[in-house]
Amino acid sequence: MTIEERLISVVDDDESMRESLPDLLRMLGFDVQAFSSANEFLQSPWIKKTECLILDVAMPRVSGPELHRELNRRGEVIPVVFITAQRDERSRGPLINQGAVECLFKPFSGDELRDALRLVFK
Amino acid sequence: MFSPAPAAVSDSDGLRKCVNDLITLITLPFIWADGDLSQIGNTVLNVLRAMLDVDFLFLRLIAAGGESLELTRLSLFEGTLRADQIAKALDASLGNFTEWPRTAQIHLGALTMFITPAPVGLHGVMGVLVAGSREENFPTQEERLILNVAANQVAMAAQEAARLLEQKNLTAVLDELVAQRTAELQSTNEALLREIAERKLAEESRDKFRSELSHVTRVMSLGTMAASIAHEVNQPLSGIITNANTSQLMLSASPPDIVGALETARRTIRDGNRAAAIVDRLSALFKKRSVTVEILDLNDAAREVVALSASDLQRNAINLRADFLTNLPLISADKVQLQQVIMNFLRNAVDSIADHNNGQRKIVVRTFLDDDHRVCLTVEDTGGGIETADADRLFEAFHTTKADGMGIGLSVSKYIVESHNGRIWGIRNIGPGATFGFSIPISMTELSNLPIVNPDVEQRNMEEP
Numbered sequence: 001m002t003i004e005e006r007l008i009s010v011v012d013d014d015e016s017m018r019e020s021l022p023d024l025l026r027m028l029g030f031d032v033q034a035f036s037s038a039n040e041f042l043q044s045p046w047i048k049k050t051e052c053l054i055l056d057v058a059m060p061r062v063s064g065p066e067l068h069r070e071l072n073r074r075g076e077v078i079p080v081v082f083i084t085a086q087r088d089e090r091s092r093g094p095l096i097n098q099g100a101v102e103c104l105f106k107p108f109s110g111d112e113l114r115d116a117l118r119l120v121f122k
Numbered sequence: 123m124f125s126p127a128p129a130a131v132s133d134s135d136g137l138r139k140c141v142n143d144l145i146t147l148i149t150l151p152f153i154w155a156d157g158d159l160s161q162i163g164n165t166v167l168n169v170l171r172a173m174l175d176v177d178f179l180f181l182r183l184i185a186a187g188g189e190s191l192e193l194t195r196l197s198l199f200e201g202t203l204r205a206d207q208i209a210k211a212l213d214a215s216l217g218n219f220t221e222w223p224r225t226a227q228i229h230l231g232a233l234t235m236f237i238t239p240a241p242v243g244l245h246g247v248m249g250v251l252v253a254g255s256r257e258e259n260f261p262t263q264e265e266r267l268i269l270n271v272a273a274n275q276v277a278m279a280a281q282e283a284a285r286l287l288e289q290k291n292l293t294a295v296l297d298e299l300v301a302q303r304t305a306e307l308q309s310t311n312e313a314l315l316r317e318i319a320e321r322k323l324a325e326e327s328r329d330k331f332r333s334e335l336s337h338v339t340r341v342m343s344l345g346t347m348a349a350s351i352a353h354e355v356n357q358p359l360s361g362i363i364t365n366a367n368t369s370q371l372m373l374s375a376s377p378p379d380i381v382g383a384l385e386t387a388r389r390t391i392r393d394g395n396r397a398a399a400i401v402d403r404l405s406a407l408f409k410k411r412s413v414t415v416e417i418l419d420l421n422d423a424a425r426e427v428v429a430l431s432a433s434d435l436q437r438n439a440i441n442l443r444a445d446f447l448t449n450l451p452l453i454s455a456d457k458v459q460l461q462q463v464i465m466n467f468l469r470n471a472v473d474s475i476a477d478h479n480n481g482q483r484k485i486v487v488r489t490f491l492d493d494d495h496r497v498c499l500t501v502e503d504t505g506g507g508i509e510t511a512d513a514d515r516l517f518e519a520f521h522t523t524k525a526d527g528m529g530i531g532l533s534v535s536k537y538i539v540e541s542h543n544g545r546i547w548g549i550r551n552i553g554p555g556a557t558f559g560f561s562i563p564i565s566m567t568e569l570s571n572l573p574i575v576n577p578d579v580e581q582r583n584m585e586e587p
Contacts, residue, residue: 016361016393023386024364027371085356106360110367 005031007049012056038062052120057084079120140264143173162279163193171195180252236260240273354400361393421446427464445488451564459538466531467501467558474505500559508550516548
């Protein structure tokens with residue numbers, strides 16, 4: 001492959017999501033790394049190469065929004081798409097205000113995901 | 123007025139008089155009991171004036187606090203000289219009074235006075251007693267003796283006075299300390315009592331809050347459970363949909379990735395099974411909840427739910443009217459479960475009104491008896507109403523008309539009402555909105571087991587011996 005593929009990192013404590021989402025993203029033409037926790041991602045060498053972060057909201061220890069704030073604090077400007085199983089419209093606003101590109105409610109369709117990624121890589 | 127001494131006094135007479143005077147002086151302290159310095163001074167000067175043939179007597183007393191008291195008895199110059207003038211003349215002629223000589227001469231106007239100072243206290247620290255006379259031979263040995271004894275008596279009295287004063291002050295200080303300590307103890311005691319009362323009140327309100335909270339969580343649990351089911355089931359559902367999307371893409375690629383598609387299909391089945399297992403676990407949890415049947419007044423149960431919904435109603439500016447039938451027959455039922463049904467009706471009514479702006483924002487909760495003698499409760503709202511197409515499916519699980527609804531509330535409500543041998547319904551109002559209701563039969567067997575208390579019978583029994 002001559003053009004280096006764009007790297008999307010997925011951080012989710014749910015295993016089925018860590019298995020299924022990378023496959024779908026690869027089929028959509030992206031390079032993917034999956035992480036089971038915020039700390040795993042923070043300690044990985046992939047931060048600098050990550051062009052989009054798909055981030056679960058409710059995770060044990062460090063939550064998605066906390067990781068987002070930490071990245072902002074470190075000056076790592078990575079577009080974030082939040083994903084959450086808690087279907088609550090009220091939680092969406094604050095996440096978008098915090099600088100997230102989109103917030104998808106699980107289960108989301110392939111089209112919803114594509115629309116969100118189009119916002120990131122426009 | 124001093125009487126002049128007799129010209130010739132025999133030695134024995136003089137001695138007898140001197141001894142008498144001394145005894146008088148020695149008994150003086152008995153009348154000085156209260157330690158008043160001016161009384162001491164005046165008494166001793168009066169006694170001395172009667173005893174001695176002198177022209178003036180002067181007493182300076184220095185109190186413990188440093189204040190000095192000056193007293194004078196005059197014969198010759200009565201009315202013309204004051205105590206302070208004599209003091210000034212004495213000080214001017216003799217210098218520091220603590221260093222006064224045993225005898226001296228001073229000049230008062232044109233007169234020459236022969237004086238003798240007797241120090242009060244050691245080196246005169248407490249004052250001085252002075253007697254003066256125009257007689258050159260003043261003082262005689264007897265006169266000196268009497269003056270010195272008088273000065274000593276004054277010193278002792280002054281010391282006693284100082285001691286009494288100190289004691290009195292000390293007593294006052296002690297009294298004050300005791301009073302202060304008593305006040306402190308009393309205020310500590312009051313604070314303690316207050317604290318005990320406050321703590322008791324806090325405990326009572328905490329207990330009340332706890333029992334209310336547990337009740338609220340039980341009544342609210344339908345909504346909470348719906349949310350937790352949603353969260354748990356959404357996780358594997360998300361995997362299923364994502365996997366299905368992936369397989370679709372893999373199969374439609376050219377050439378199709380059959381191996382990849384099979385792997386994602388395997389994962390889809392696994393996540394599907396996982397979702398089913400979660401639903402099983404949750405429904406098992408729901409079934410396990412113990413049913414507590416009690417004899418209850420549906421009005422009371424409904425009143426509690428209305429109270430719990432007060433803030434919800436207020437937030438949505440909804441007016442609720444309770445139209446309860448008085449003397450509603452009692453039913454045997456699980457109070458919390460029926461309250462969950464009522465709460466569900468109210469929530470739906472509030473949501474329906476909130477989603478539907480037609481001006482009227484009213485809910486009526488009614489209780490009544492139907493023709494079959496069933497106890498009924500209805501919740502009537504002015505919201506969006508029910509679509510005819512939905513009417514048959516209202517109580518089906520997962521059927522919902524709400525954007526964020528789960529379709530669980532009414533299906534669980536139906537389950538609860540039917541497990542009480544009751545009926546549940548929902549109808550479109552002739553006016554705006556909808557009415558949901560349920561009816562529960564009066565359990566005759568349960569009621570007949572209840573002890574029937576007839577006030578008249580009880581009254582008669584009490585009057586019998």
